[in-house]
Amino acid sequence: MNAMKPFTDEQLRTLINLRQRYEGWIDAERRWAALPYDLRRKEVKGRAYLYEIFDRSGNGRSLGPWSDELEARFEAYRAAKEDIKTRREASRGPLDESARLAQALRIPMIASEAGPILREADRRGLLDGSLLVVGTNAIAAYALEANGFIRELPDETADFDLAWIESDTTRDEQVLWNMLKAVDPTFTVNTERTFQARNAKAYEVEVLVAPSRAGTMARTDRPRPVPLPEQEWLLNGKAVDQVLVCRDGSPVRIVAPDPRWFALQKIWMSEQAKRNPQKRGKDAKQGALLLDAIEIAMPHYPLDENFECGLPGELAPLYLRWAEQRPQRRAPGW
Template sequence: MNKFNYPAFDKNQNLQDKLPMAVKVFSDEQARALINLRQRYEVWIEAERGLAKLPYGLARKEVGGRAYLYEIRDRKGNGKSLGPWSEAFAAKLDAYRREKETLKARISASKSALDESASIARALRVPMIANEVGPILREADRRELLDGALLVVGTNAVVAYALEAGGFIRDLPDETADFDLAWTETDPQQDAQIVWDLLKAVDATFTVNTERSFQARNAKAYEVEILAAPSRAANMARTDRPRPIPLPEQEWLLEGRAVDQVVICRDGSPARIVAPDPRWFALQKLWMSEQSKRHPLKRGKDMKQALLLLDAVAEAMPHYPLDEAFEAMLPGELAPYYLRWTEQRPDPRSPRW
């Protein structure tokens, strides 16, 4: 194996002077804005989830001279009868209307506060993700898919790692022209088109790429790729789309403890990202950087991203320890990459706290 591209160091020089810190710590204002963003996002999304769980609509309808309570499914008024009208149904309809109005009021009030926090964070130039990612992540969170069904596994995860580190990760590539999600559901799904319904709810123009069945594209050619570990791929319903190709290396991203952060898009809108444990993410990237199946133009970015992220974990994420216990967990494919990093990186820098 070739050595990683770390610069040469003069052992007589102070490493602190030779190499900048991996993480540039957020200012007090930036940190405060991100804390407020998270708190206000959680209030807003809780109300959004509550509204999403309610029926699209309930209404009293008369058919053939008799009254019924109908559950409305869509804007066209399609629905089904829940049974003949009764006092119990009258109370059910009143309770539904009250709850719906209460949730709408909470959403409106919390959205105003959330927009204010997002605007402040954007003005303070905190790390941001592409605009196209936001609507998909918000809809996924509204459907509670970020808590076990889907994981952000591509470059968009980098912004979440920066927030986890409490600052900007030096020179870490964070731009991408597509969006990678991993299917991680542990319970087998039958006929539910969970991923496809999500994408179509965000943008009705999404279609499956017939040449790459794991990829969907919208009318603006924005691409969403669905990946999966072999242990999870079979849990997706056979009718769901896009269809992920089981990749053994995706198993590594299920290890450890996921990162969970609320970020903002470049347009100032908020989104929640749940991403793999940064240690496993970085080591998988190192492994990918030397795989012949990987696109040659992506290998260099993979290595740079991985090395910088490992440095940031070592420097600013003590809650993700890089120690003997972690090393003992590594499979044979990843252990050599971790050892090379520990041997070739500069000596650990002084803690920043």
């Protein structure tokens, strides 16, 4: 049996529309998030001031006595806020329509619980250089990258793995923790596994990091990942960037590691004694099937001599073992 099943023309059209509409919506969401919560004109002891409001309780700070300059700032803020509000509302309907169609066409999906986390991370710009999706949820993104279904590939599990990949040192700011708490205030750090957060519904988010990136995370941020040397491999190559849907029909964006390095790391993990025995079989199958899919349907991720020469000693034998049984390369149309 062929390891791949190509998407239909209708599925491909839906994915193109989904991406375009998501990009319009997330741009409006980011612009909305960048605005102050509110600006208000206040009278204090008979004198007018412009206040920046921080929250629903009305907490804020004065920006100074009312003046022509502050009045112009106030009016510009109101106009911008109204414009962005209109764009947000206008973009949501078409996006939801494309997402529902993608769901109906059974295009590869991920667990619904991951959706709010990914959307909030994208709203905050964290998917553009700070975070990668490194667990099984990445598999759906790889299927979209291949423009087809990867047959028999094990599905996602009931947890969510993220890797911190920021290369620049962040301020002493709880970037991850603030993002998770914005999604669900019931998230708490697992005291026995401090790299893991868990919410009231027992949904788990694990954070991983390569030793070379561990120092860029703020000291007070949480969850606190344990640096793992094998995470360095996932920093190589070219990341996959795809928009897909959750099982509840909501849209999400996933940025995942180069599929070649992800696949080989999975095979490597399957042979480690420290790995949970219940996951090792799934790791081996995922890695091998993903390499097959790359060979068949992802020519832009070449499995060639140049790639082989760049592999470290731990991964080279695993790649060669797969290469001896590699599937015959298909034409671009399969």
